[in-house]
Amino acid sequence: MNKVLALLMALGLSNFTHAASIGPRGIGTAFSEGSASFGAMIGSGSAFDESYFILGAGIGYYLTQGLELGINAQYWLSGKPSISKITPKITYVFPQVGSSNPYIGTFYRRTFYGEGDISSDASSASDGRIKDQNSYGFRAGAYINTDNQVYIGGGIVYEKYIDCHPLLDCTSISPELIFTVSF
Numbered sequence: 001m002n003k004v005l006a007l008l009m010a011l012g013l014s015n016f017t018h019a020a021s022i023g024p025r026g027i028g029t030a031f032s033e034g035s036a037s038f039g040a041m042i043g044s045g046s047a048f049d050e051s052y053f054i055l056g057a058g059i060g061y062y063l064t065q066g067l068e069l070g071i072n073a074q075y076w077l078s079g080k081p082s083i084s085k086i087t088p089k090i091t092y093v094f095p096q097v098g099s100s101n102p103y104i105g106t107f108y109r110r111t112f113y114g115e116g117d118i119s120s121d122a123s124s125a126s127d128g129r130i131k132d133q134n135s136y137g138f139r140a141g142a143y144i145n146t147d148n149q150v151y152i153g154g155g156i157v158y159e160k161y162i163d164c165h166p167l168l169d170c171t172s173i174s175p176e177l178i179f180t181v182s183f
Helices: 002-013
Strands: 018-022 036-047 050-064 067-077 083-093 100-113 133-145 150-162 171-182
Touching (some): 036 067, 050 083, 100 150
Parallel strands (some): 018 171
Antiparallel strands (some): 036 050, 050 067, 067 083, 083 100, 100 133, 133 150
């Protein structure tokens, strides 16, 4: 059971940390209608008493001023089982207030587990593998404009796991750090 709890905590702590935004009107258009964003993530994490190397990427598109629709993907390798995450998301970045742009967002996440016998507790399928999981969550924070091209964001992410074992804490709260450059 401790392995599942460790996994839930690790899953909540992994968020994208770098992004670049490309606006159709040039400098300072990171959150403008028609802007696109690309994010890349390299990191590490642990779950199931294993250490993982994490690779990820994401894309987004601003449908209107401040409203981004996007999707992120992560792959956790070098541990057993392998872990893959797909995360569709919606984020709204508010107009600039002083030198910051507050944001709020919501997401859905599907986590897939590869080969690797981890335990026979209630979170495992009948073949000994952990069951794939669904979760949803919310995020809030602010981007700080350091100049016309660079935004640094920080906030809090709340995630709730669906169909979680009733004896476990099925939620996580974690910080996030975002670095955005607009072109």
